[in-house]
Amino acid sequence: MAPPVPLSFSRQIGALSSIVLNSMIRKCLRDSNLKEALQLFDRNPASRDVVSWNLVMDGLIENHRLNQAQRLFDEMPHRDVASWNTILSGYHRARDQSRVYLLLRKMGRFGFFPNEYTISIVITAFLGSKFSSLVPQIHARVFHLGLGSSVFVASALMKGYANIRESTGLQRLFNELLMKDVSSWNTLISGCMEIGCIEDAERAFRTMPAKNSISWTSLLNGYIINGRIDKAQLVFETIQESERNVYLWTVMISGYVKDKKYEEALMFFISMVNSGAMPNHFTYSCTLSACALTSSLLLGQQVHVRVVKYGMPNSVVLLTSLVDMYAKCGDIVSASRVFQKMQNKNSVSWNSIIGGLARHGLGTRALEMFEQMIEEGTKPDQVSFVNVLYACGHVGLVREGEAYFKSMKVKYGIEAELKHYACMVDLYGKAGELDKAERLIKEMPIEPDVVVWGAFIGASAMHSTRKLSEFAVQGIERLKKDHPAVYSMFLKIHAEEGSWSEVTELKRMLGRKHVEKQKAGWTSYQKELSPAKKQYPMT
Template sequence: MINLSVSNLIFRYPHFVPRSTFQIPFIFLLHTRSLPHHKDKPTNWNASHVLIQSNPLLSLLEACTSMAKMKEIHAQMISTGLISDGFALSRLVAFCAISEWRNLDYCDKILNNAANLNVFSWNMAIRGYVESENPINAVLLYRNMLRKGSAIPDNYTYPLLFKVCAGFSLSWTANEILGHVIQLGFDSDLFVHNAIIHVLVSCGELLAARKLFDESCVRDLVSWNSIINGYVRCGLADEAFDLYYKMGELNVMPDEVTMIGVVSASAQLENLALGRKLHQSIEEMGLNLTVPLANALMDMYIKCKNIEAAKILFENMTKKTVVSWTTMVIGYAKFGLLESAVRLFNEMPEKDVVLWNALIGGFVQAKRSKEALALFHEMQASSVAPDKITVVNCLSACSQLGALDVGIWMHHYVDKHNLTMNVALGTALVDMYAKCGNIKKAIQVFEEMPGRNSLTWTAIICGLALHGQPHAAISYFSEMISIGLVPDEITFIGVLSACCHGGLVDQGRDYFYQMTSKYGISPKLKHYSCLVDLLGRAGFLEEAEELIRSMPFEPDAVVWGALFFGSRIHGNVHMGERAASKLLELDPHDGGIYVLLANMYGDANMWEQARKVRKMMEERGVEKTPGCSSIEMNGLVYDFIIRDKSHPQSEKIYECLTRLTRQIEVIEVDPSLFKEFSSWC
């Protein structure tokens, strides 16, 4: 029945089995009906086997603890003729392939020179490669097995090969091997059948895997787990739960692997109630809380915003893996508990690049970019090689700080180490260059990228808007739409900002209303503030104020600040007073608002009102927040506040500022000296 189901699958999806580039010898097909099956399984590698106990050389091989000793035994086997015995040869191959002292190069030499290899020997060698650092060589060994024709693949061969194809998503190779499986009739074997489902899922052929699963009359828990976890891997959490509930209806008891899948599905849905229920079911069923299952539960609680439950699980784990530590560090970082994240990080016995990335990313997310870059330097000192995720995190930190020199160094690191320029990395570079002041380089990186997504286009649009190039920003937006990419709310912030910089009132209005009418995006506070700013700068103050009244939520300080700024530009004192009043309601201790309001009165020659504002400021004990600036030199970012003398060269810095101020005063008096000032700088 399973055989028929797979045949139907191939008939309906012929691309699954393309014409093979390595054909099964015809002699194999002649013997298909008499192939050894479960009753003729290869002999277990068992030291109690009668041939081992009766043969001194095989007994020595069982006790062998080095390749040097094994080679001596091999020489004796050749001289005594024992090497011609298929079982004895298979023991030798097994030692070279899967023992603690394995040597796959020597194993290859044995296979190439042996004349009587059985399928057990080939399977041991294939398994050895599957478990090695180069698993793909297992497929090459399978090709060699077919060419030599000394043994027929069996139902143990194919699950090993499908495992490799699944791990590397080798869809084409898996399809070729699937054709061999069907030709030889092994698709009726449960282990092979489950391996087929697993490889189809791993190669993204989820519909085909589900069809094969549904048409199977014989399936076990592994079959259920493969398809459930396949849905989870593809982000189809609801479909995974449908199968899980169907398991219950058919009285199929789940195991730890099943629960890992559905717990991960609840994490994708961010459904805490469902996740708690699954945790309770695990306890009620008495399932063993394995490390992978505990890690999945921790991840679920973190994604469902319950850090305390994750912490309890972590602390109760008797054995923790790198995944356990990393999950918890990510959780602390995600919730802004960076001190706890650092403490846990320092307690970890071994730190890999994933863990470093988690901590660095947490600091970047919390806008603590200087510390993020300091962690990056510490990571380098620890001899842990950064990867693309590290670079993306550090580029984001550079964007926040305006640290162009560090960003350029990161770009050189990408080129020097030949890191693949994927979309995420390219987008981070575009964003960094744009925010660090080099829009020309941002455009160059954008144009040279092999692939772009909507985030990439958004980065360049926002960058151009930031650099006062509104028409270029809108041009890029139009091109983005023309190639079929869908803008998001961040894209429209860039577009509206561009309209604001360019005074493009009509276009700004159109884009704002297109958000809802054409793209189904509900404008957020930031979009309203952009449009209020655009209208206010252009003098449409009444329309801007009406827009604020029509907002579906309470305006924030940014919105009222935009209206206040527009009112001050156009000398509308009454509207400016109303906006300032709202700003003071939101934050009565913000000294900057008082100062701006007093300046507005001063601009209008309303000196009495200006004095009242400053007196009110004194009575309420409000002080203006000191201004802060930052500058990058030699890859380091320095922060300065007003009257700051903490820097060791503060005297020279203030002396330089005094000279600059004097030069500016000279320029204001005599513009012809501007050229001289530029050359002095």
């Protein structure tokens, strides 16, 4: 009879190998089953290797659990460069440039050298921040590590030099590349355009040996960011119709929206559809923005029908654009219906529906939606509080407005800006509490602008309070800015009180300062444009 097998050997037979464990963790993460992946990781401590730790850490980051990923990183018995890259990418996604910088320094102190992926993460994270000034130092580090020949690293560095508007470094880096592929040329074109060197970008576009769709997109987008939408259109027209893909069409539509040429954007969208090109959700989102800003409800509805017909993905950006379009076009019922069907919502989604309800006079409902947003875990931002304070002003909820205004700093750490103060002044003014409005203006930590003073003057006109309006006059004069609406309010106040000498003096002042009274406001523009009545046929 064979001797019994030792218990310790039986345990070894039942244990998973590192390769099997990692394969199972990968499958769980691919299936979006983080919970099971964590259970596998916890139940098999003896089978873990550095890959296991990296996989779980990456899964936590993908599921927005960065703090837990950081704790896991700190507990790792052994790390490799991939471990550092994983946690760096997490803080890059969280837009925490300071932590990326500290981790990069810590990485060096622990004896790890950055690789190509590390350099790309760090530079991309630093773009547009105070740390972007470190790009030349990172370039020197890249040279020391012998990574300068990498096209991947060179492209990241070129973007960095473009971000700090260093054209010499950008061009020198490109010239030093031994192997220049089409992506390198595209990065050069985009970088030159970002700096504003349009002629250099055009020269590179003409010189490059081969072009792809991204080359054309970089050129068009470069013209747009430099305010040359007309030039972009001329170049677009030279592209053969068979080569005009969805990205080129979308760049043009987005460009016209950015340039506030909304009708041109809509006409471009219609031309795109009639050409047979299939829009994507970014195309639809840009088009819906143009519909919202021109009150083109009919076309917006047609876009919505196409979104449903062609089964667009459940995009938060696209659905939020639909909510915003319906709200701004006056159909708050449809806006609410789309919002309620959204499976995922972000702060922009909530702001769109809250702002829409407030603008439609449904202040109480807007405040209820704000509270629901908080309950569901979405943190409000500055736009959220502008909408909430506006809603309070519309329904006369002064005490509630004061509470929300105070909670901005105390509860959410959001500093009040001019638009928040303007809403509060308007709230006090509509409620007749002008003394509070005056006190708030005097206590403002920033200089009031014409919008804040305009809200105060409007309240003074509403309640015929000449003394307070004179307080506003002094504030407006300190700004050294002239605004037709403000002077019109002054004229109205003095005329109603019969102070004709002041009326004469104000008119004389208008003449001296060459401030022209506006013939009409938004109403006349609407009559001229009348977008809601226009029909845009789509085949």
